[in-house]
Structure formats: C-alpha cells, structure tokens
Amino acid sequence: MFLIDGHNLLFRACFGTPAEIYSRDAERRDITTEFMFFALLRKAVTAELDSWPEILVVFDGEHGSAERQASDADYKANRDTSDTARRPLEALANVKTGLDLFGITWIEIDDAEADDVIATLTAATSAERDVLILSMDQDFYQLLTDPDSHGTRQPIRILNTARRPGSRLIGPADVLTRYGVHPAQFADLRALSGDSSDNIPGVRGIGPKTAAALLAGGLTLEDLPASGRLIGAKGAAVHAAWPQVLTWRAMIRMRHDVPLPRTPTGIATTPLPIPGDVIAQLGLWATTPPAPTTPIAL
Helix, strand or coil, rough: CEEEHHHHHHHHHHHHHCCCEEEECCCCCCCCCHHHHHHHHHHHHHHHCCCCCCCCEEECCCCCCCCHHHCCCCCCCCCCCCCCCCHHHHHHHHHHHHHHCCEEEECCCCCHHHHHHHHHHHHHHCCCCCEECCCCCCHHHCEEEEECCCCCCCCEECCCCCCCCCCCCCCCHHHHHHHCCCHHHHHHHHHHHHHHHCCCCCCCCCCCCHHHHHCCCCCCCHHHHHHHCCCCCHHHHHHHHHHHHHHHHHHHHCCCCCCCCCCCCCCCCCCCCCHHHHHHHHCCCCCCCCCCCCCCCC
C-alpha cells in the first residue's frame, strides 16, 4: 500500500519546480502545481517501485490542527499564511478532480491532520501488507517498523524522492543511525530537542545529540526522572520544562484512532498516464477546468 502525504506533495509540486508550467491558451494560467503533483506521484511509482500498488492520497483537513492548537496555541503558529505561501492550495480542487478521474482514492477529514489519518491507515492495514509512505515529513519516522522474523508483519517504510538516489527509502535502521534512537522513541526525542517545522521549541540547551544520549538504551520520557541522567544545568532545564515536554510529545505523537470514511481494499491502483494527459483530461491546457469535487468530511 502506498500512502501519499497529499499536502506535502502539493507544496513540493508548487515550490520545488525550477520552471513554471502554463496553459496553452491566451490566459496563460499557471498550472505548475497540478502538472507536477501528478508527475511526481507517477515518477515515485515508476522509478521506485516494481509495480503499481494500491494508492491512497491523504490531505490535511481545514481544521485538522485545532485539537493540538487547543493544547498549545503556538503549535504551527510560525507557518507562513501569506498569499504566496498558500498558492499551492489554489490547485487543490483540480488535483482532487484529477485523482477522481483516474480512480485514485483520496481522503480529507475536516478535523484531522493527514499525519493522523495516515497513522490510522497503517494501523488498519493487514500486517501482511507492505506500507510505503511518500513524504518529506520526518514526523512519520515514528511509524517505521521492520518485518518480524516469522514473516507475519511486513515493514512500514518512508519514500522521500526529494533525496538523492540510494537514500530515498527510509527504515528504522536509518533513523537509529542518524538520530541515535529507535522510531518508537522519535516523538520523545523531538519533545526534548524541538521541532521547528511545527513550532515546538524543545528544552533550552537540549539538542538532538543530548536528547539521544538521555534516551539511550531505549528509554522513554517516563524513564528519565529515575534514570539518574537528568543532572547539571541541562537536567535542571528538563525538570523545569517537564509538563510542557509531555505536552509537546503528545502533540508530536500521531493518532491511530481517527474514524476512517474508507479503508484499504488491497486492490492495485490503475497506472496513471503521463502528466500531460492528466492535464488534458482536466481541461487545463486550454479550457475552463471542471467543477471541483466535494471533500469528504466527518
């Protein structure tokens, strides 16, 4: 199963392209985001996978961050909300229509972040199926697993096609090598050291290396007070920020219990045509695009 972090891919399609793409009519409409969304999605499959899997694209709900922001008003408060930063969203309706046209399932739940929906989908998927997540978001590292020795649990991996070839597929060993912790500890690490993308500052003076040292040996936050490791100025800083650290971890951790409007079927997705043909089917080369589809909201 191939789970797509929809907004992550949408923003990459808009801002990660060296040359803009325009319609062929006199209006010269910018269709870069639509074109590149389908180009990147198709390329991820054809270049990285042996065959077309079942694909589910998951988008952030409009009010998806509300619950976490109720716990901490600073959550994602650093995100740019200018018209330029929000430009990818102008293509969202066309992208959803394109997904519908080619039979690719997409999910958008009004009060849920895509991260939580994807985490729930991994939990709802048979342990006998491989799961691959297309995203540049490191928060997904907490979901990574290896197959078990009995072959009853298949791996969960991340595919980041923005990375150089040979390093795009990310598994638990990669997280351990880079950060010094196992995926199950990743939220604990980020709670201590911070996550600038979500405006989580972490404990003053605690960087990733110090956080990894505190958690060495598989420890969690709950183990630290009695571990004898919270000593000196840095230990005092952790003690002083302790309630907030636990709140930060709760925000970083993904939910696995989001009510799903649909679940994986196990049926492979029909291969996408080249992006130019998708754009043609959407009527974006030279005519008015079709009406947008209605989001799924719970």
